Amino acid sequence: MSRYILGFDVGGTKISAVIGDEGGNIIAKVSRPTVRHLGKKRLIQQMIEMGHSVMEKAGSADVSKIGIIFAGLVDSEKGIVKVSPNILGLNNFAITRPLSDEFGVEAVLENDATAATIAERVYGSGRNVDNFVYLTLSTGIGGGAFVNGRLMRGAHGMAGEMGHMVIMSNGPVCGCGRRGCLEAIAGGRGIARRVAENISAVRDSELFSKVKPNEIDARTVFEYKKKGDMFAQLIVEETIYYLAVGIVNIVNILDPELVIIGGGIANAGRELFQPLRAAVNQEFKSMYRQVKIVRGMKNGHDIAPIAVPVYLEGLEAKASG
Structure with missing residues (x-):
């Protein structure tokens, strides 16, 4: 009989709570918009409320583990959010302890991109593949890798920051402070910026000229490219070139068989x-x-907080065996 796991995904735009089983099947889910100034106490209160709500929705009051994934720098061993770029006031926040106390089971914490990499290893295309890289292309660009069957963490637990390799000397400033990072050019925010900066091309485009600058995103650019917009096609071609440069850089360093x-x-x-x-x-x-x-898996972010405790439990079983 499969045991149920309670999972939380604390992101920059929304917070989700899911109930899933060890096979990666999502039983129930609830979501709330992220409030940037939520703070530690109110965030925990919201997560507890969402946890009970999704358990009730799933018809299960019995969970064996809690998995938390967070969009920021975390210390997974200590269960601490070290740096929170999206929600204010959460730096050096011991997030696992109050949730473990509330629900009476162990809670584990992982960075969201690392967790998505683990999810691919446990449930996705990375099963039975010892050397692969995972890239998440969203507002920013993150990732992770398995090398010779082991998750690559690095000396400070920060391995996998694929988006912060510089591929354009003196390029646009990235959120990390450097110039020309892959994320600043080919991430969702970078794509939108490249469109908005070319005012004359936007005005000349029948499609872009009808859209407010703050409504332009990567989805819009790809959609307009399909509709034949020449400016959108140029932006997409540039984006693909920059991504290809970044991917080949990664492949030359790590030599994966799968991206x-x-x-x-x-x-x-x-x-x-x-x-x-x-x-x-x-x-x-x-x-x-x-x-x-x-x-990658289309529902990878839902499965990721379920995959993390399953993966860690598998490591423990191997170690004890």
Whole structure:
């Protein structure tokens, strides 16, 4: 009989609570918008309320573990949010303890991109693949990797910050403070910025000229490209080139057999993946090797907080065995 896991995804735009089983099946889900000034006490209160609500919705009051994924820098061993870029007042926040006390089970914490990488290893395309990279293309760009069957964490638990490699010297300023990071150019916010900066091209575009600047996002750009807008096509082609450069950089360093791409921009489907595969193959030059590029699980962020405790439990079982 599968045990149920309570999972939380604390992100920049929404907070979700899910109930899932060890097989990765999501039984119930509730979501709330993220309030930037929520603070520690009110966030915990909201998560507790959402936890009880989703358990009631699932018809289950019995969970064996709690998984929490967070969009920020975390200390997963101590269960502490170290840096919170999206919700104010959460730096150095011991988030797991009050939830563990409330629900009476162990709670584990993981960075959201690392958790999505783990989810691909446990339930997705990364099963039985010892060397793969996961990239999440959303507002920003994050990721993670398994190398020789082990999750790559690094000396400070910060490995996998794929979006913060510089690929354009003296390029636009990134949120990290450096210039020309992959995230600043090819992340969702970077794509929207590149459109908005070219005022003359926006005015000349029949489609973009009818949209308010704050309504332009990556989804809009790919949608307009499909409709034949030449400016959107240029932006998409540039984005794919920058992503290809970044992916080949990663492949040259880690030599994975698989690159899994998730996040909202992956929803562009063939409009993204077909030209991206071709651009990556071309960018390899004489360093070419066989690497598959596949789409991540569509519900990866729902499954990620379930996958983390399942994965950690599997590691413990191996260690004790």
